[in-house]
Amino acid sequence: MSVKEVLQQQYHQIQIEWLRYQNNPYEVARVHDLRVSIRTLRGLIKFLKPALSISIYNQLNTDLGEFAQHFSDLRDLDVLIAKVGEYAYQYPENGSNYPELFKQLQHRRTEKMVQTLNKESQVIIEKYLDKVNTTLKDLKFEGKIDQGNMMAKEFKHRDRKLMSNIIIWIFKTMSVFIMYVNVPKRYVIQRLILQIMCLRKNTSE
Structure with a gap:
């Protein structure tokens, strides 16, 4: 094909x-x-x-x-x-x-x-x-289509973009909890920090 x-x-x-x-x-x-x-x-x-x-x-x-x-x-x-x-x-x-x-x-x-x-x-x-x-x-x-070079650049770019998008979604979700659900802000901030730390660890491995 x-x-x-x-x-x-x-x-x-x-x-x-x-x-x-x-x-x-x-x-x-x-x-x-x-x-x-x-x-x-x-x-x-x-x-x-x-x-x-x-x-x-x-x-x-x-x-x-x-x-x-x-x-x-x-x-x-x-x-x-x-x-x-x-x-x-x-x-x-x-x-x-x-x-x-x-x-x-x-x-x-x-x-x-x-x-x-x-x-x-x-x-x-x-x-x-x-x-x-x-x-x-x-x-x-x-x-010429250099597949090897193209793939290496694309995967590197996607890793950075994925990390950024996930962090943005964490902030969005946590902000909704603070606005509508009776959850202490301190607890939400702690969960937020932990999730970001886990993401950074996983993407660096």
Whole structure:
């Protein structure tokens, strides 16, 4: 299978996940799988960046990024709801603010979900998909594809980015606990420091 065929295959997977999401937007896995399929194609494009013209790379990366951005808030809420759910399960309390918190989070999720499915959003999303498809069909590579060097650089970059994203998510999750759940700030800060230390240890090994 050629490189272009691999890219086209992944593009087709995005189309499938987009259709699955439209069929059942209430299922958490649907938005997750859709974003993963988009991220996978962006990763492939980034891997091939040295063999692409700057204009083509920027166009593909931007179009896929704009597509994914439509579902960013929804996915963030899904992860947050899951994290808060785990915390509520581990630390049950009488008279807590858990019910109100989950009610607000689910309400916000419904709002974000509806936004992704309105006519205006669907027109924009389909436009980005068509642009990506056209670009992939006309794709031409410049120079030799050095897979070994490309992979080494990409893995190094992803390690740094993953560490940064995880730390940001820890801060977001802990801030929600402080706002809505009756948890001492000292305890939250201690947990935050411990998690960051563990992350740094794991990524350095």
